[in-house]
Amino acid sequence: MKKLGILLLGIVFISFISCNETKKEETVEKTVEEIIDNKTVEVDETPIALGIELEGKSGSSSSARIKFLQEDGLVKMEARLNGLEPGTHAIHIHEKADCSADDATSSGGHWNPTFEPHGKWGDEEGYHRGDIGNFEVGEDGTGSISMQTDEWCLGCDDEKKNIIGKAIIVHQGADDFTSQPSGDAGARVSCGGIIQ
Known part of the structure; x- marks a missing residue:
C-alpha cells in the first residue's frame, strides 16, 4: 500500500512538472508571435x-545631384540631372570613384562584385x-530617377554591397540591357565619386 501511494505521488509530481514546462513553452512562443505580429523587433x-x-564629361555640360539614404537595411537613391540631351539615358555605378579622365574612363567598368552578366x-x-x-x-534637359534596394550599403563591411568608393556614371544614350559587358549606352557624359 505504501508503495502504491509513493507511485501515485510520483505520477502527480511528474504531471505537474510536465504541465509547467508546456505552459512555459507556450508563453515563450506566444511572446515571440506577439513581437512579430506587432512588429516591435527593432x-x-x-x-x-x-x-x-556629378560633373560633365566627354564635352558635356551636364550636372547632377544624387542623394543616398541608408535606413532600415535599405539604400534609397534619388537623382536630379540637368544639361542633358532630350531622350533616354543610362545611369550605372562604376568600379572606382575616379572621374579624372576627360571621358570618365578612369572610373573603370560597371561595378559587378557578384560576376553576373550585364x-x-x-x-x-x-x-x-x-x-x-x-x-x-x-526638352528642358532635365531628368530624374529614384530607386531603393537592400543590395547596396553605405560603408558596410560587405564588399558585394558597399558602394562607397565607386562612381555614378550617366551615359549619352540608353542601356539596351543585353550588350555585354555594359549595355552599349554610349559616351560617359557625367561622373561623380560616391565618397563620404
Missing part, C-alpha cells in the same frame, strides 16, 4: 545620408549591382 541602425555632385535590374538572367537602368530627359 533594428539598431543609425540612418546614413550622403549627397554627391542586364536589367532584377532580371532572373542576372545583372550587375551597378546596373541602375534608364531614365528620360525632357
Whole structure:
C-alpha cells in the first residue's frame, strides 16, 4: 500500500512538472508571435545620408545631384540631372570613384562584385549591382530617377554591397540591357565619386 501511494505521488509530481514546462513553452512562443505580429523587433541602425555632385564629361555640360539614404537595411537613391540631351539615358555605378579622365574612363567598368552578366535590374538572367537602368530627359534637359534596394550599403563591411568608393556614371544614350559587358549606352557624359 505504501508503495502504491509513493507511485501515485510520483505520477502527480511528474504531471505537474510536465504541465509547467508546456505552459512555459507556450508563453515563450506566444511572446515571440506577439513581437512579430506587432512588429516591435527593432533594428539598431543609425540612418546614413550622403549627397554627391556629378560633373560633365566627354564635352558635356551636364550636372547632377544624387542623394543616398541608408535606413532600415535599405539604400534609397534619388537623382536630379540637368544639361542633358532630350531622350533616354543610362545611369550605372562604376568600379572606382575616379572621374579624372576627360571621358570618365578612369572610373573603370560597371561595378559587378557578384560576376553576373550585364542586364536589367532584377532580371532572373542576372545583372550587375551597378546596373541602375534608364531614365528620360525632357526638352528642358532635365531628368530624374529614384530607386531603393537592400543590395547596396553605405560603408558596410560587405564588399558585394558597399558602394562607397565607386562612381555614378550617366551615359549619352540608353542601356539596351543585353550588350555585354555594359549595355552599349554610349559616351560617359557625367561622373561623380560616391565618397563620404
